[in-house]
Amino acid sequence: MNEHLRRFNLNLLPILDALLDTRNVTRAGERFDLTQPAASAALAKLRAAFGDELLVPVGRDLRLTPKAERIREPVRQLLELLETAFQSNDLDPAGWSGEFIMATADAVAALVLPSLIDKLDKVAPGLTLRVTNITRSSVSNLRSEDIDMIVAPPQIIDDAALMSRRLFSDRFVVVHSKDHPPPPQHELSEYMKRGHIATVIDAPHIGGPPRSYFSAEIDQLRSTQRNVAVVPYYSLLPLLVSGTSRLALVQERLAKRLMEFLPVSYVDPPSPLPPLDLHMFWSPKYNDDPRHVWLRNSVFEACEPYRT
Structure with a gap:
């Protein structure tokens, strides 16, 4: 890369364009709410960067140099x-391509994916949603940007250090076959x-007794x-x-969904169990990224039926 380009402050490009267009320091500064001294200081930096006066006084006016x-x-x-690159690629989902990778459990996927996939297919048809199971490496994969989001308790x-947003709450119930009565x-x-x-x-407890990591109960x-x-x-x-x-023991919202296809029902557990909250997690690096913001909002909207 050219040494001058590496040192050049790209923030000066818009004021340079305004100066070349208006040939007036005051009017160029007004486009960016800059005072006359601030605009003059910007012109001085541009002259030093280009090694040229750029604007020279002729009588009471300023004229452009040959350069x-x-x-x-x-x-x-x-x-x-630059404007086209920032706007078309980052702000219009219709032009997006590539993958968005979300790690979650199959219970969440069964609830959220139908409406989420419908929206992506209609609004961002070039984007592929890849869903992976939560594993012992999911958090490190999120830190290393191998995945984009985790949805989990x-x-x-x-x-x-991860950013998060609550999606909805659930609870565990006891699922039983309809042709076998549940315990009292x-x-x-x-x-x-x-x-x-x-x-x-x-999770790291693999090899021991079955654990959920949701609660001690x-x-x-x-x-x-x-x-x-x-x-x-x-x-x-x-x-x-x-x-x-x-x-x-099954999440109640998943049980209700699968009861539409299977001859099962459910009852309350034999002893009280704490509620189950689900959050989405992402890296702070992408907190303000337009594509990531849009996708997070899409996941949040897909969970709307479960927040009632």
Whole structure:
């Protein structure tokens, strides 16, 4: 890169264009709410950068030097190119391409993706949404920009430096097959007699008893019940319960969704369990990035039905 270009302050380009256009320091400064001394100081910096007077007094007027005449049109074209690059690529989703990668659990994906994909397909057809499972490396992947967003309960995110926004709340319920009666309400002993299908996230505790990292109460219940199977997908739980006497702890909103397709129902858990909050997390680096802001707002809008 040319040494002069590397040192040049690009913030001076608009005032340079105004000076070459108006040939008047005061009027050029007024375009940017600059005082006359500030505009004169900008002209002095431009003269030093180009090694040329650019504007010279002739009587009571200022005229362009030959070098100023030569750079006048290239400066205008450069500003137009920069404006086009910033506006068309960053502000119009219709022109976007590439991938937006979100790490989340299948329970969240089942609720949020239908409306989110519909919006992206209509408004940003060149953009691909890639969804990955939350793993033990998801937070480090977000820090290293290998993924763009995590949607998860805040309890499993161990980085306070990440930006976040709450999406909605949920709770755990006990899913059972409609042709097998559920255990009596609040009868923990009857609940424990049944076989259970549990799930677990891919976190550093792998290899120990099933844990959720959502709350101590849920972990206690899952670690003491008789788990017939432990699977990595929440959406499998109602399917594996259907037609059996087994039970499963499932997020209520997911249970309601899957009840439309499976002969299952649900009851309250045998003991109180804390509510489950879901947040989206992203790197502070992209907090003001127009594309990222638009996508975050789209995820937030897709969760609107679940905030009631």
